[in-house]
Amino acid sequence: MNNIVEILLVEDNPDDAELTIRALKKHNLANNLLHLQDGEEALDFIFSSEPNSLPKIILLDIKMPKVDGIEVLRKIKSDENRRIIPIVVLTSSKEERDIIETYKLGVNAYIVKPVEFEKFVSAVSEIGFFWLILNQPPIK
Amino acid sequence: MKLYIQQRVIAGFLLAIAIISALAVYSYLNNKRSIRESFLVSHSNEVLYHIEQVWSITANLESAQRAYTITGNEVFVQPYKESSREVHQHLDDLKSLIADNAYQYERFLILRKLIDEKLLFNQKLLDTRQKNFEEAQTIHASLEGKTLMDKIYTVIADMQEHEKMLLRQRTEQREQGIQNFNWAYVALLSATASLLVFVFIAINKNLKARFQAEESAKEAASRIQDIYDNAPCGYHSLDATGMVTEMNKTWLDWLGYDRSEIINRVRFSDILAPGNIELFKSRFETFKTQGFVRDLEFDIIRKDKTTFPILLNATAVYDENGNFQKSRSMAIDYSQRREANLRIMALNQELEAFTYSVSHDLRAPLRSIDGYARILSEDYMDKFDAEGKRVLNIVVNNARKMGQLIDDLLEFSRVGRKEIIKGVVDMSKLAQYASEELLFNESGRKIDLKIDTLEVATGDAHLLRQVWINTISNAIKYTSRKEHTLIEITSQSNAFETIYCIKDNGAGFDMQYVHKLFGVFQRLHRAQDFQGTGVGLAIVHRIISRHGGKVWAEGKVDEGASFYFSLPKSTQTSKLPL
Incomplete structure (x- = not known):
């Protein structure tokens, strides 16, 4: 049960990844977190997973080498x-065209990472809290 | 009939006609009088002739009678008889001729009586001579005959004298009349000639003026034609069916066609690239009712099948019933501008890529700096001394400041690139919402913010909201040291523009630095007094400029500041991104 990935973090910047994981850990939300470095790894992971063992939430960076976040989405x-x-x-990007495109592709939320650490921590933890605890997913 | 001749010319003509008519009448009357006078002259001559004849015949009778009396020759009797018949003939003629002249008639009667007496006397003598020569001699010697002859001569002479006098008078009168007529004729003809010369001069002058006017009209027309033909833009006209009815030389040169190949032979849609034809047709229909089109872009096919872009502007001409007659169209060769636009678009894309990467790539390391510094201060606080803590704080603060700078700079760049979507904007509401949003974070302060009923604006609501946010937050920021903050927002408008004013009682500024207010990263206050990156008003400046308006400010240190921005009422603004 604990092997099932709840949060998939796709982030090429190891520092951002560490800060994200740290923020989630603070609120005890990072127990079943998998961090992947780029879009290719993410797609490999998702498409090799059984449909009944998919993550509860994917946190996706957009600008990544090889396959970018838009493509993964x-x-x-x-x-x-x-x-x-x-x-x-x-x-990091607040570009309107990215926001519009990701929404067209069916993104569930678009969050701009704040520069200030406190804001960053509170943003990430709220995301984890909302999607892992509050939200009722269709997957059992 | 409309008269184009000058009044004085008409007057001259009328006068000449009047003179000639008068001359004709005068000539006719004169002729009549002249005929009468000639008649009278010949009448007098006739009278004189008959008087002369009467005398000469009477004298003949006398001679015949004497000859017979002396000779007793019968040969003289015959001529005597003929002459006495003749003398009556002439007397009868004379009578009818002078019946109207009382003086002559009176003498005529005497003459006739004397001649009758003389004839009787002669007869008596003749009769007596036939019988007795001496007796006849005695009668002769009585001088009765001579006395009668003398009397007759006296009367004849009197009559002749009188008639000659009449003749002289009549001749003189006739000559005077002829002379008078000649003078009058010459005078009137001269007057007519002078008038005609005057009229000629007047007409010539008139014609000269007209000729000159025609010349200058021709010259003006050719000047205008030159402008039309050789202007550095294309001019043409289309009729209601879209047929080209006029086209200037510049246009024809662009196209490579001859005038005769285009005018009334080609519809405008015929020279359009296939993809433009439907657009043109639909816009042309709207144009005919709307009356104008502005800045329509079309691709045109030249005679050699190459294409080039134009920018088309046109106004419509209607007849007095309001029916569309033709277009006045102007085309600009858009090739260079289109290229420039493409270059601008390429540059913008480059800029966008640049800001995108700035946005992403610069923020990420900043976040790490801030994040890890924060981790340091959270997890290793006990290992730092006071100086270490202070330095760490500086790192965090600077990271944040840089983050804010990047965000502001990106916003500044975004405002310049964003397409302006215009609409009618309720500025009162927009300012109201912006101030409510901003005051929400200022609950601790005593802020009196008054918003007048503001004039509506034409512009991009999203960008104008940003203007209110920036100006009002500016006012709130720079009044933060006042105990009682007063902010007033007002507007006033004239025919061309509306001016909005945001007035505060805050820190104000020194007017000698007013030119720096709206520049990017320009600040008039130190960061420790009032925080900020110096982009807010630059953004306001950029948004208002893109709307075709102006920004300016007035202020005095510690006495508050007034920020103004104006928005034009017309809808004309720059379409190109700044």
Whole structure:
């Protein structure tokens, strides 16, 4: 049971990843977290997982080498079995075109990472709290 | 009939006609009088002739009678008889001629009586001579005959004298009349000639003026035609069916066609690239009712099948019933501008890519700096001394400040690139919402913010909201040291623009630095007094500029500041991104 990944963090910047994980840990939300470094790894992971053992939430960075977050989002949201996974884009970019495009592709939330650590911590923990505890997912 | 001749010319003509008519009448009357006078002259001559004849015949009778009396020759009797018949003939003629002249008639009667007496006397003598020569001699010697002849001569002479006098008078009168007529004729003809010369001069002057006017009209027309033909833009006109009815040389040169190949032969849609035809047709229909089009872009096909872009502007011409007659169209070769636009778009894309990467790549390390510094201060606080803590704080603060700078700079860049979507904006509501949002974070302060009923604006609601946010937050920020903050927002408008004013009683500024207020990263206060990056008013400046308006400010140190921005009432603004 504990082997099932609850949070999939796809983030190429190890510092951002560490800060994110740290923020989630503070609120005890990082127990079943998997951190992957780029979009290719993320897609490999998602598409090799059994449909009944998909993560509860994917935290997705946009700007990544090889396969970027937009592409990951498109692939997952266009797959019949995997489109149900909630995906939250967590990115530095506030570009309108990214916001619009990700929403068109079916993103569940778009969060701009605040520069200030406190705000960052509170943003990330709220995301974890909302999607892991408050939200009722379709997956059993 | 409309008269184009000058009044004085008409007057001259009328006068000449009047003179000639008068001359004709005068000539006719004169002729009549002249005929009458000639008649009278010849009448007098006739009278004189008959008087002369009467005398000469009477004298003949006398001679014949004497000859017979002396000779008793019968040969003289025959001519005597003929002459006495003749003398009556002439007397009868004379009578009818002078019946109207009382003086002559009176003498005529005497003459006739004397001649009758003389004839009787002669007869008596003749009769007596036939019988007795001496007796006849005696009668002769009585001088009765001579006395009668003398009397007759006296009367004849009197009559001749009188008639000659009449003749002289009549001749003189006739000559005077002829002379008078000649003078009058010459005078009137001269007057007519002068008038005609005057009229000629007047007409010539008139024609000269008209000729000059025509010349200058022609010159003006050719100047205008030159402007039309050789202007550095294309001019053309289309009729209601879209047929090209006029086109200037510049346009034809662009197209490579001859005038004769285009005018009334080609519809405008025929020279459009296939993709533009439907757009043109639908816009042309709207144009005919709307009356104008502005800045429509079309691709045009030249005769050699190459294409080039134009920018089309047109106004419509209607007849007095309001029916569309033709267009006045102007085309600009858009090639260079389109290229420039493409370059601008490329540059913008580059800029966008740059800001995108700035946004992403600069923020990430900042976040790490801030995050790890925070971890340090949270987890290793006990290992830092006071100086270590102070230094760590500086790191955190600077990281945040830089984060804010990047955010503001990105916002500044975004405001310049964002497409302006215009609409009617309720500025009162917008200012109200912005101030409510901003005052929400200032619950501890005593802020009196008054918003007048503001004029509505034409502009992009989203960007204008940013203007209110920035100006009002500015006012709130710089009044933070006042015990009682007073902020007033007002507007006033004229025919061309509306001016909005945000007035506060805050720290104010020194007017000698007013030019720095709206520049990027320009600040008039130290960061420890009032925080900020110096981008807020630069953003306001940029938004208002893009709306075609202006920003300015007035202020005095410690006595508050007034920020103004104006928005034009017309809808014309720059379409190009700044």
